[in-house]
Amino acid sequence: MEVTGSRYKGETKNGRMEGKGEYTFPTETKYEGEMKDGMFHGKGVLHFPNGSKYEATWENGIAKQGSFTFADGLRCQEKDWDYCDGYDRRFYSERCNGLRPAGESQLTDLHPPRVIPEWCYDCGDGFYDPTTKVVTSYMGRFLRNADDSEHEWIVCTCRKAWDEVVGFKEETLEEDVAFRKDS
Structure with a gap:
């Protein structure tokens, strides 16, 4: 693990991750949960550096069922998702705290x-x-x-980081006005 920059602390069996443990990736994403035969297996949570998390049930390193929670507390829903749906474009904090x-x-x-x-x-x-x-x-x-x-x-x-003037150029407007007068 040191070669890849990952870290593990927790239970082991025959030199492999087994039981409860904490695996930290080089990106500082951290998995906390159950392991089996060196893989995520059972209930576990991936904690991302930005504060979001993914809670799941894992089988041999593959998430079988889970839910994602954004850093601001918004839980992702597979069905009836009404956040940012085209009709309501508020930020989640605006939904919670008002405009x-x-x-x-x-x-x-x-x-x-x-x-x-x-x-x-x-x-x-x-x-x-x-x-x-x-x-x-x-x-x-x-x-x-x-x-x-x-x-x-x-x-x-x-x-x-910078402001940009958007819209029309003055000379383009003048050319357009002159064109319309001639038409």
Whole structure:
């Protein structure tokens, strides 16, 4: 395990994880629960560094039945999921605590939102630097290298550190007005 950067503390049998234990991945994701023959087996919980968790029943390392809870306490539901369904676009904290007064729009589920480092994006589980294509945790730890499709998704959809003027260019408006006068 030391070679991969993982850690384990707990019960063992014949040099393998067996019984109750705690397995920590190099990303600091932590599994706490039952093990059998070196694999997750029985009831166990994956705790993610951002505060979310996945509680499941495992068989030979495979989750057979489980539920995901986001860091803010929202539990994912397979059926009758009404959160962020297209009709109700509030953040979970707004559903729990109510909407903010007019003029105090909430940009993220966290209010006030995290300050994004210069020329980076907030991609939900950390900050993304488009020049290096690296995602780091909010605490500054390396999470992953983004591939081309993740880069494209982040650049197109995620909140960025800088403001950008959107709309029309003045000269384009003038050309459009002149064109309409001539028509």
